[in-house]
Amino acid sequence: MADVDTQREAVLEALDNVSTRLTDEKSYLTDLDSAIGDADHGSNMQRGFSKAAEKRDDFSEMEPHEVVKNIGTTLISNVGGASGPLYGGSIMFASQELEGGITTESSVAFAEAYLDKVKDRGGAQVGSKTMVDALVPAVHTYKKSVEQDDLPPLEALAKAVDAAERGVAFTTPIKALKGRASFLDWRSVGHQDPGATSTLFIMEELLATAEEYLDGDVVRDARADNAVRRDE
């Protein structure tokens, strides 16, 4: 296990990376939300994570799990929309799994607790066309890769990111059953879910951060579907 200072540094680094990424993706996420929602997912996410990133200094003395918890509460108060309680509340809740420090095992427990809370809070299942569609394959894949296949954490995480990407692609052809988009009924078919997409972006940044800290370099599988990311 890395020492506490390194763990904290890694968490803060991840936070910065996520915040920067979501700032870059703000208008893309908002475009996705404008098709089946109220065109605010990009600004919601950008605002919430920027506020958290601005608190870096307040976090500098905390235990790593406390930092994660405080990121959650900051998101709760600042993201707004459905994604605020989902991201913020679930991060806050799952942070307790990290109380003993951030290890491969505790990261699996964190991921599971996070998924459980999102499902519990929002009532969405796989196929509801929400962030759950990205999370379920990602968390299942991560857990199986670590616990059954004994893959190193970085490889497991890379596989999880690919799984999330397949989940994002899966949201496009289905009808929304939860959240604002569900009001559109059949008209939601054919549009990619913003929350699943932001989940993927965050996971990509976690992977990038892990690559730095675990000193590895993984090759991700061929992407499931190029449609899930904006034209670059």
Added chain:
Amino acid sequence: MADVDTQREAVLEALDNVSTRLTDEKSYLTDLDSAIGDADHGSNMQRGFSKAAEKRDDFSEMEPHEVVKNIGTTLISNVGGASGPLYGGSIMFASQELEGGITTESSVAFAEAYLDKVKDRGGAQVGSKTMVDALVPAVHTYKKSVEQDDLPPLEALAKAVDAAERGVAFTTPIKALKGRASFLDWRSVGHQDPGATSTLFIMEELLATAEEYLDGDVVRDARADNAVRRDE
């Protein structure tokens, strides 16, 4: 049939009498409404009829049924609450029965049309604890007294007023099924309905006006229940 000028004069005189009476009863009606409603029936009725009475001069050239119709539209715009559309809309609608002039027969048709419109607009039946509980016995009694018993109109109207008074008394021991009071459910039992009460007051003033114009003087039956009027 009285000439048009006398008819119009009688209508305007009735309007004045009703307006004065409702001004006198304003706080009593509001007290009734405060027990099972929102404490505005007195001011609603007073405001609406005062506005109509103030328009006396505008009415001075109109046909009698036009005056009645305009009283209705003035009430629609000025009474407010549930009683606005009920009183105003029904008077407006029923005024067409007076197009051929105000006679005993047309007054029966007016009364029936008025009752039909109140029931139709509000969906209340006898026993819903509304103005319908005063109107049904009054209109039935008036029609029967005129058409079956061949009573002179003044006597028929006096009987109708007594019938309305029994209807008002009947509202007290029952549960409200329509209007605001119905939200109170069982707690509405034991309170007299404000709209039934104002209906009675208006009918009393129509009777007083008719006594003047038909040059009669009728003895009303013993009152059904002293509880229906305020302590004087």
Added chain:
Amino acid sequence: MIGLVVVSHSASAAEGIAEVAAQMGGGNARIVPAGGDEDGIGTSPDRIRAGLEEADDGDGVVVLVDLGSAVMNTELAIEMAADVNAAIADAPILEGTLNAAVETTSKKATIQSVVDRAEEAREYRKLN
């Protein structure tokens, strides 16, 4: 496009409901709040009539109402605005307006489909 009129006893409730629903319709829905009366809490047939006329572009209007006298004054207003084709939805006012707002932005919307969609809001459950 079918217009919507929101008739609540409170002017600010009507405005707020219209505001939330406008977002659901992606900013394209025609939603006119017509709440309150001259004295504050209440409904006014004259205001509702004006709302009907404002909301109508010729395709007709669906009205969402809160309680008793809102219904009666809306009926009167519809009778008065004889040139506007309008119907009242028997639906919870906020939830019905949201559903209706989405439906009005559909190419296939009709007065009946908007009423139906508004009335489906009765079945809307909020807790999992």
Added chain:
Amino acid sequence: MIGLVVVSHSASAAEGIAEVAAQMGGGNARIVPAGGDEDGIGTSPDRIRAGLEEADDGDGVVVLVDLGSAVMNTELAIEMAADVNAAIADAPILEGTLNAAVETTSKKATIQSVVDRAEEAREYRKLN
């Protein structure tokens, strides 16, 4: 007395609903609007939490909500306000608040009876 909190995405909708409901409770009900968020349309767990604390006199609180995120933020707020005994009613927001306001003024009211009464508003029909 049981308090009520009205959580709509629109601050003015929440205020207007509270205003109409206050009349139903004969002016005695404790009704706190907690709508909107810092940026306008939305809900805020911090505002809702403050609303819960304001509405509670020790007897508990029932919360009426509009859509999805209002429910989730209310759940979070209830978790945060650990000292307030609160429940969410699965009811149309305006109609449920009116029913609930009447029930809170009953001597026999409990959190459960207020929730039940609010949820009965689903059955409320407006047209004859």
